Amino acid sequence: MPIHPRPKKTLAAVKPAALHKKSADISKASLDLNRLLAVLPEAELKRWLPELELIDLPLGHVIYESAATEKNVYFPTTAIVSLLYVMENGDSAEIAVVGNEGIVGISLFMGGNSTPSRAVVQSAGKGFRLPAKIMKDAFDRAGPITHLLLRYTQALITQMAQTAVCNRHHSLDQQLCRWLLLSLDRLRGTELVMTQELIANMLGVRREGVTEAAVKLQKAGLIRYARGRIEILDRKGLEGRVCECYAVVKNEYDRLLPMESAN
Amino acid sequence: MPIHPRPKKTLAAVKPAALHKKSADISKASLDLNRLLAVLPEAELKRWLPELELIDLPLGHVIYESAATEKNVYFPTTAIVSLLYVMENGDSAEIAVVGNEGIVGISLFMGGNSTPSRAVVQSAGKGFRLPAKIMKDAFDRAGPITHLLLRYTQALITQMAQTAVCNRHHSLDQQLCRWLLLSLDRLRGTELVMTQELIANMLGVRREGVTEAAVKLQKAGLIRYARGRIEILDRKGLEGRVCECYAVVKNEYDRLLPMESAN
DNA sequence: TCGTTTATGTTCGCAAACGAACATTTAAAA
DNA sequence: TTTTAAATGTTCGTTTGCGAACATAAACGA
Numbered sequence: 001m002p003i004h005p006r007p008k009k010t011l012a013a014v015k016p017a018a019l020h021k022k023s024a025d026i027s028k029a030s031l032d033l034n035r036l037l038a039v040l041p042e043a044e045l046k047r048w049l050p051e052l053e054l055i056d057l058p059l060g061h062v063i064y065e066s067a068a069t070e071k072n073v074y075f076p077t078t079a080i081v082s083l084l085y086v087m088e089n090g091d092s093a094e095i096a097v098v099g100n101e102g103i104v105g106i107s108l109f110m111g112g113n114s115t116p117s118r119a120v121v122q123s124a125g126k127g128f129r130l131p132a133k134i135m136k137d138a139f140d141r142a143g144p145i146t147h148l149l150l151r152y153t154q155a156l157i158t159q160m161a162q163t164a165v166c167n168r169h170h171s172l173d174q175q176l177c178r179w180l181l182l183s184l185d186r187l188r189g190t191e192l193v194m195t196q197e198l199i200a201n202m203l204g205v206r207r208e209g210v211t212e213a214a215v216k217l218q219k220a221g222l223i224r225y226a227r228g229r230i231e232i233l234d235r236k237g238l239e240g241r242v243c244e245c246y247a248v249v250k251n252e253y254d255r256l257l258p259m260e261s262a263n
Numbered sequence: 264m265p266i267h268p269r270p271k272k273t274l275a276a277v278k279p280a281a282l283h284k285k286s287a288d289i290s291k292a293s294l295d296l297n298r299l300l301a302v303l304p305e306a307e308l309k310r311w312l313p314e315l316e317l318i319d320l321p322l323g324h325v326i327y328e329s330a331a332t333e334k335n336v337y338f339p340t341t342a343i344v345s346l347l348y349v350m351e352n353g354d355s356a357e358i359a360v361v362g363n364e365g366i367v368g369i370s371l372f373m374g375g376n377s378t379p380s381r382a383v384v385q386s387a388g389k390g391f392r393l394p395a396k397i398m399k400d401a402f403d404r405a406g407p408i409t410h411l412l413l414r415y416t417q418a419l420i421t422q423m424a425q426t427a428v429c430n431r432h433h434s435l436d437q438q439l440c441r442w443l444l445l446s447l448d449r450l451r452g453t454e455l456v457m458t459q460e461l462i463a464n465m466l467g468v469r470r471e472g473v474t475e476a477a478v479k480l481q482k483a484g485l486i487r488y489a490r491g492r493i494e495i496l497d498r499k500g501l502e503g504r505v506c507e508c509y510a511v512v513k514n515e516y517d518r519l520l521p522m523e524s525a526n
Numbered sequence: 527t528c529g530t531t532t533a534t535g536t537t538c539g540c541a542a543a544c545g546a547a548c549a550t551t552t553a554a555a556a
Numbered sequence: 557t558t559t560t561a562a563a564t565g566t567t568c569g570t571t572t573g574c575g576a577a578c579a580t581a582a583a584c585g586a
Contacts, residue, residue, distance in 0.1 A: 533582075
């Protein structure tokens with residue numbers, strides 16, 4: 001898995017003049033791109049705004065390393081982040097995926113400050129970065145944010161558990177469908193920029209296996225792909241092939257995070 | 264999987280006379296059997312004591328059903344509870360195990376009130392039952408209990424994630440070792456009362472596969488078993504065969520819940 | 527005591543995924 | 557343009573676990 005260079009930092013506000021007002025205006029639109037930030041109470045927003053930075057999250061960028069304490073949490077807007085466990089022999093397995101519905105870095109408010117997992121950008125895009133201290137202070141205020149984050153965490157738990165089940169019982173074909181649909185739900189549009197090699201790393205299977213499954217889906221007219229670009233042609237068709245795991249996770253996210261659904 | 268009848272309710276204090284004092288005395292010793300209850304602050308203990316009930320948790324008893332809202336949380340003392348997902352076709356897979364180090368019912372303070380999982384007693388014993396409302400009130404007080412429960416939840420998350428990884432990458436032989444060791448850590452003694460059929464349900468594999476793996480372990484002199492009783496003869500030997508998943512989980516529990524270790 | 531149930535042991539063919547080796551095609555770099 | 561690297565396609569033999577069928581033995585109930 002290639003380790004890409006650190007992403008360049010991009011400020012939300014470009015003009016130093018009228019920074020306060022300006023940054024608030026500019027950010028409001030992009031803040032809404034993350035569903036957690038979108039429902040942030042006004043009072044909290046005021047505290048966070050000076051500390052929030054919109055940054056690039058390039059493909060393959062490692063946000064968190066296993067067992068390392070991080071100083072920031074991340075709210076993806078257009079990027080998708082994969083949480084994966086890497087084993088001693090280098091094998092890996094994705095345990096959950098985080099997009100614009102969530103936050104990367106739950107251990108920073110759960111109290112552990114680190115996890116045995118790695119967070120890698122699975123689909124390039126942008127996201128907001130917030131110092132962990134600000135996040136923790138807000139969380140410890142025991143208000144609506146706290147409960148929102150806890151419900152999000154429970155949804156994430158469901159995704160992890162269902163991943164365990166899916167790994168146990170379902171075929172690579174079905175898992176690929178699940179993976180495509182989960183990714184699609186976290187993007188606008190119908191194209192994924194993602195090689196089969198990368199997908200194999202996420203699913204913890206061989207690249208050849210992904211190729212075979214992808215060939216089947218392409219022959220069935222559900223997707224079309226070439227060199228790292230996958231276009232979904234028939235979403236309903238994918239939903240017809242996927243295992244129940246996808247629906248279980250999606251329903252639980254909808255139940256626990258009842259906000260304006262982007263899907 | 265047999266659904267056993269509801270367990271009989273057993274009060275901690277048997278004598279109505281001097282109930283207050285008595286119950287406190289009797290309970291303190293048994294409360295300590297659960298590592299979360301053991302570190303409960305005095306003030307909180309006072310509130311909980313009148314509401315805590317020590318109950319029997321017989322093998323196979325379903326504590327929580329998938330998607331059902333429960334009115335109580337459970338603190339196992341001598342019992343072990345398995346969290347498992349049951350699929351539409353009846354297949355199941357364990358995603359985590361909870362013993363005297365933890366609590367069953369995290370969704371009641373996480374805010375979801377239910378989960379898609381089932382909680383089943385995997386090893387008969389006892390545990391304390393507490394009304395969800397008391398638990399939630401204590402949690403929302405945003406004190407040391409809150410942080411303790413959140414750290415426990417993070418440890419549980421690690422166990423789930425590692426289960427996903429293990430399901431993906433490791434052999435049934437290794438997974439059986441992991442399962443035996445995880446169970447052993449949650450019991451005093453070296454005997455597990457557990458049929459191979461039950462273990463198969465937990466691991467989400469065939470009973471025959473468990474038999475084959477168990478035969479190997481017995482021939483190697485690591486365990487000895489007969490009709491639902493498994494005796495661990497060589498713990499070190501098991502640790503030599505288990506995959507890294509066991510150590511990852513154990514280390515994370517030790518890191519996040521630094522209390523007097525019963526193991 | 528005897529028959530039934532429960533727990534474990536064993537085997538056989540099958541399917542999915544693996545590891546490895548190698549071919550083909552397209553994009554990017556020199 | 558030419559070369560190189562990246563992404564995908566394909567095949568072969570092997571392993572693991574599955575499904576099914578059946579055997580054996582210990583516990584239990586009538």
